[in-house]
Amino acid sequence: MEEVIRIEGGHPLNGTIKISGAKNATVALIPASVLGTQPITLSGIPNISDVASLKQCLEYLEVNVSSENNDEIFIDPSHMINKPLNIDAVSKLRASYYFMGALLGKYKHVEIKMPGGCNLGPRPIDLHLKGFEALGARIEYVNDSYIITADRLRGNRIYLDISSVGATINIIMAAVYTEGRTIIENAAREPEIIDIITLLNKMGANIKGAGTNVITIDGVTQLGGCFHEIIPDRSEAGTFMIIAAAMAGHVTLENVIPYHLDALMSKLKESGVHIDAKIDFVDIYSSNNLKAVDLKTAPYPGFATDLQAPLTALLTQAEGKSHITETIYPERFKHCEQLNKMKANTSIKIPTATIIGKTPLVGCDVTATDLRCGAGLVVAGLLAEGVTTIHDIYHIDRGYENLDGKLKEVGAKIWRETI
Ligand code: EPU
Numbered sequence: 001m002e003e004v005i006r007i008e009g010g011h012p013l014n015g016t017i018k019i020s021g022a023k024n025a026t027v028a029l030i031p032a033s034v035l036g037t038q039p040i041t042l043s044g045i046p047n048i049s050d051v052a053s054l055k056q057c058l059e060y061l062e063v064n065v066s067s068e069n070n071d072e073i074f075i076d077p078s079h080m081i082n083k084p085l086n087i088d089a090v091s092k093l094r095a096s097y098y099f100m101g102a103l104l105g106k107y108k109h110v111e112i113k114m115p116g117g118c119n120l121g122p123r124p125i126d127l128h129l130k131g132f133e134a135l136g137a138r139i140e141y142v143n144d145s146y147i148i149t150a151d152r153l154r155g156n157r158i159y160l161d162i163s164s165v166g167a168t169i170n171i172i173m174a175a176v177y178t179e180g181r182t183i184i185e186n187a188a189r190e191p192e193i194i195d196i197i198t199l200l201n202k203m204g205a206n207i208k209g210a211g212t213n214v215i216t217i218d219g220v221t222q223l224g225g226c227f228h229e230i231i232p233d234r235s236e237a238g239t240f241m242i243i244a245a246a247m248a249g250h251v252t253l254e255n256v257i258p259y260h261l262d263a264l265m266s267k268l269k270e271s272g273v274h275i276d277a278k279i280d281f282v283d284i285y286s287s288n289n290l291k292a293v294d295l296k297t298a299p300y301p302g303f304a305t306d307l308q309a310p311l312t313a314l315l316t317q318a319e320g321k322s323h324i325t326e327t328i329y330p331e332r333f334k335h336c337e338q339l340n341k342m343k344a345n346t347s348i349k350i351p352t353a354t355i356i357g358k359t360p361l362v363g364c365d366v367t368a369t370d371l372r373c374g375a376g377l378v379v380a381g382l383l384a385e386g387v388t389t390i391h392d393i394y395h396i397d398r399g400y401e402n403l404d405g406k407l408k409e410v411g412a413k414i415w416r417e418t419i
Pocket of ligand 1: 024025094095122123124125126127128129163164165166167188235292305306322327328329371372399
């Protein structure tokens with residue numbers, strides 16, 4: 001028995017879609033919330049399975065987790081116990097590795113299974129580990145688990161060879177209680193990192209430089225509780241922008257920070273999409289005669305790697321030859337094979353995909369090989385003639401809250417079936 005998403009393509013979309021809180025901020029904010037001893041309330045929590053997996057990790061660590069509203073969670077770590085994190089939930093997502101930084105920072109000791117997550121080609125965590133070592137930790141890898149321990153953690157200057165989102169956040173969390181000052185150079189600048197630093201500073205941390213390449217952490221001795229509202233999800237907003245570019249009508253996206261999506265909006269406009277961005281909402285109008293575009297993914301504020309699969313699906317409808325070059329995950333092109341099953345004309349020469357358009361797409365059985373591939377297949381399914389059946393939709397449910405429900409409300413013919 002398997003649950004699939006089915007889409008009957010070709011129906012125009014009209015109406016308003018509300019964007020949820022950011023997955024990639026939430027999955028770090030939850031582990032960060034246990035760094036102190038007092039309760040934290042996080043608002044704007046997306047209802048996705050990655051959050052459910054992290055809640056299981058918290059409960060296993062005897063952290064009290066409760067919700068009064070659907071999109072709020074209350075995290076009380078006052079009776080927390082630092083146990084080896086070897087439960088299955090850890091392997092269900094990549095971001096469980098944020099417990100490394102959080103537990104090392106709080107207890108100077110952490111044992112955790114290898115994290116899971118989307119298969120996008122190699123995803124090493126050497127920079128996280130080097131950062132922990134620079135703060136004074138020793139690392140062992142025994143029976144598929146990392147054991148990371150420190151007698152004392154001391155501030156240090158850490159240069160990241162690559163501006164890694166995960167390494168930047170993990171090192172910040174490990175460093176909040178260190179003696180002295182930690183400086184992370186070549187730090188990542190993604191909006192989600194600013195959100196984590198905002199939470200930690202509200203809890204009482206002393207972190208400067210959020211949103212720049214140099215982040216300075218002066219160690220503190222205690223952290224308290226607070227209320228924090230999560231930023232909107234720029235990947236979800238970007239996905240719906242692309243969907244609207246493919247199928248509107250007139251679609252309005254609410255709860256968006258358009259500034260976070262400048263790179264995508266500029267490419268969509270270059271391709272001929274009619275978009276109007278205001279302070280916290282965006283209107284997208286029907287767009288015919290799309291033109292091919294070239295782009296390279298890059299760390300923020302460059303074009304987000306997480307949006308290239310959905311955009312690839314849209315570019316099958318653009319006249320001419322588009323090129324997408326991946327500089328973050330050179331092998332992140334599994335969606336192309338699936339799109340070709342739907343009669344797209346894409347080819348890959350790592351690290352570049354070429355998309356020749358415009359080709360009418362035809363519905364068939366396809367597989368979401370990872371989260372953003374799944375989003376790309378939804379874009380394609382909405383465009384295609386006939387019915388598209390998407391398999392392995394658990395990838396989609398890991399990162400998009402109610403994607404099919406939100407689309408149904410604006411006129412898509414999309415439904416789930418158990419087969
Ligand atoms: N890298 C290393 N060594 C490390 C860490 C990273 O070589 O120790 C390399 C990676 O292999 C990659 C590059 O550095 O080539 C950038 O990776 P980064 O660490 O920035 O990525 P991440 O933290 O693992 C987050 C998001 C991804 C998103 C990337 C890039 C989360 C939980 N994940 O991953 O999101 O693609 O940043 O923006 O925040 C998604 O949402 O679909 C997703 C995969």
